[in-house]
Amino acid sequence: MATAVMTTLDPNSRSAARGMSDLTIRNLFIIPTIVFLIVFNIFPLIYSLGYSFTDFRASSPAAANFVGLQNYRELLNDPFIWSNFAITAKYVIVSVVGQVIVGFGVALLLNRDIPLKGLLTTLLLLPMMLSMAVVGLFWKLLYDPSFGIINYTLGLGSFEWLSNPDMALYAVAITDIWMWSPFVMLLSLAGLSAVPKHLYEAAAIDRAGSFYTFFRITLPLVAPILMIAIIFRTMEAFKTFDLAYILTSQPTTEVISIRLYKMAFQEWQTGRSCALAYIVLIMILAITNIYVKYLNKVKER
Amino acid sequence: MAAVTTSAERSLNKLAIVGVLIVTMIFLAPIYWIASTAFKPRNLATTIPPTVVFQPEISPFVKLFTKRSQLRTAPTPEQYAAAPWWERLVFDGGEKVVRSGRGEVQWSGYPSRFMNSLIVAITSTILAVGMGTFTAYGFSRFKIKGEQDLLFFILSTRMLPPVVVAIPMFLMYRVVGLNDTHWGLIILYTAFNLSFSVWLMKGFMDEIPKEYEEAALVDGYTRMEAFFKIVLPEAATGIAATAVFCFITAWNEYAFALIMTNRRAQTAPPFIPSQVGSGLPDWTVIAAGTFLFLLPVAIFTFLLRNHLLRGMSFGAIRK
Numbered sequence: 337m338a339t340a341v342m343t344t345l346d347p348n349s350r351s352a353a354r355g356m357s358d359l360t361i362r363n364l365f366i367i368p369t370i371v372f373l374i375v376f377n378i379f380p381l382i383y384s385l386g387y388s389f390t391d392f393r394a395s396s397p398a399a400a401n402f403v404g405l406q407n408y409r410e411l412l413n414d415p416f417i418w419s420n421f422a423i424t425a426k427y428v429i430v431s432v433v434g435q436v437i438v439g440f441g442v443a444l445l446l447n448r449d450i451p452l453k454g455l456l457t458t459l460l461l462l463p464m465m466l467s468m469a470v471v472g473l474f475w476k477l478l479y480d481p482s483f484g485i486i487n488y489t490l491g492l493g494s495f496e497w498l499s500n501p502d503m504a505l506y507a508v509a510i511t512d513i514w515m516w517s518p519f520v521m522l523l524s525l526a527g528l529s530a531v532p533k534h535l536y537e538a539a540a541i542d543r544a545g546s547f548y549t550f551f552r553i554t555l556p557l558v559a560p561i562l563m564i565a566i567i568f569r570t571m572e573a574f575k576t577f578d579l580a581y582i583l584t585s586q587p588t589t590e591v592i593s594i595r596l597y598k599m600a601f602q603e604w605q606t607g608r609s610c611a612l613a614y615i616v617l618i619m620i621l622a623i624t625n626i627y628v629k630y631l632n633k634v635k636e637r
Numbered sequence: 638m639a640a641v642t643t644s645a646e647r648s649l650n651k652l653a654i655v656g657v658l659i660v661t662m663i664f665l666a667p668i669y670w671i672a673s674t675a676f677k678p679r680n681l682a683t684t685i686p687p688t689v690v691f692q693p694e695i696s697p698f699v700k701l702f703t704k705r706s707q708l709r710t711a712p713t714p715e716q717y718a719a720a721p722w723w724e725r726l727v728f729d730g731g732e733k734v735v736r737s738g739r740g741e742v743q744w745s746g747y748p749s750r751f752m753n754s755l756i757v758a759i760t761s762t763i764l765a766v767g768m769g770t771f772t773a774y775g776f777s778r779f780k781i782k783g784e785q786d787l788l789f790f791i792l793s794t795r796m797l798p799p800v801v802v803a804i805p806m807f808l809m810y811r812v813v814g815l816n817d818t819h820w821g822l823i824i825l826y827t828a829f830n831l832s833f834s835v836w837l838m839k840g841f842m843d844e845i846p847k848e849y850e851e852a853a854l855v856d857g858y859t860r861m862e863a864f865f866k867i868v869l870p871e872a873a874t875g876i877a878a879t880a881v882f883c884f885i886t887a888w889n890e891y892a893f894a895l896i897m898t899n900r901r902a903q904t905a906p907p908f909i910p911s912q913v914g915s916g917l918p919d920w921t922v923i924a925a926g927t928f929l930f931l932l933p934v935a936i937f938t939f940l941l942r943n944h945l946l947r948g949m950s951f952g953a954i955r956k
Binding site: 356361362364365366368369372376377378380383387394446449456458461462463466467468469470471472473474477482485488517518571575578582597609613616617620621624 | 649781794832862885889892910913920
């Protein structure tokens, strides 16, 4: 890729009489970034691809033995790994759906004539600016069954959020919804404000009902940007580590990132964890591709 | 939205205002609770019903910054009188500040972790935004073969889960000795933020008319001079917005920091949770640590709110 950049001549480039030529400047500006990203993103991945075919353990001085596809075969046949994926999928669906409902709903409200709109929007953005790990820690106190403010406010008595295996995943998702609905809200607001006003005026003249206006005008026009928000949030939720790791240690909240972390840095099965990392990587690429195709479809309409 | 005309519209609007206010209150309640707990005496942190009105204290912060031990016996009046006022606050909580043999106050791990966070976040932000600005200008102004593919490659580096990248990085860092160093984290965060920085800055660069530089070139500026004297000042808003986003990401990052550091270079996000330990945690101290940690980001968000809104929606629309 880097060589391709260097050998392409910009037809519009005018060779400056003094100073560096445009070509030099362009290469100077772009190549360091590309090289940096290759060294620190692509190279490590190639490195770990090699390890994924071995039984290497970073904790022991023993040399790595080549085991071929054994790691991959074992992982794909391991029901526990599949349950980690199932937990991750459930988590992604619950939290992304929650964020879209809350975020889009608030955006619809904020899109009306609201006094102090800018201030309220900024205040609503605060949760997503904070550290997931540190905030997650504090939500432990909020969720506490005996003195947490959530149970007190909702009158739930000593309802168990985090130590109840059936509830823990939803509790993590609720915190995630709290943190990231503002993101969906922000993108939706950008989309809503871009809908041309004359469409609404035309609909009003035609005496279209508010449901018709919403489903025929608002939603289709906001759909592409809402889709972008969903892509971003799905990918982020799929990667979730800190929030679930800090909030609970239930087996029912062991999303794939946590499984991966434990395999690599607690059980020190380095080779095997590299293989799992590759499986995760391929899944993320597949999901992203599906989404992007769907996004293009939404845009065409 | 359509102008408010009918009475039905007007009452709908009132409903919307009430709804927004309620949502805002719900969303801010946890943050308010962190902030208020940071100023509570320990015995009021976990009461039922929750304590809302109380005399604010700074003892959680004194406890946060100093090493302490539980008092076996109550301090003698002489000990109490000899202690500075802030140490008395901790005496009153049934604890005392630990001093070294020469009588120097022993600091807790928090101040150094906070400093580590500052060093790592600020340095990596400067690097990511600096490189990102140059690269974005390059992409925005010059013809590049396979531009879209290169831009997608840059973005794709951001798609990977941190844990996936962390395993090979950990092994590589171990070989070159970057584990548990500031530079180790700085490089990682720079790589992580660079893609975002390029994308966001490209949006801002595209908005600056090319004619500005062309006029400068005609006036005898070199391309470099035109970039530094004409384009950069125009891009200041975008640079500020990008910097805040990169800073927030680096400041809040947890997984890499947990894996790559343990003592010397550990930042606050893995440190604060590790202080909970077993038994009954002192939530006022944890809240104080959390509150101080959230403060820079909250202030940033507020000062740069207008740029943030623009930067966010901007980058997103273009992606």
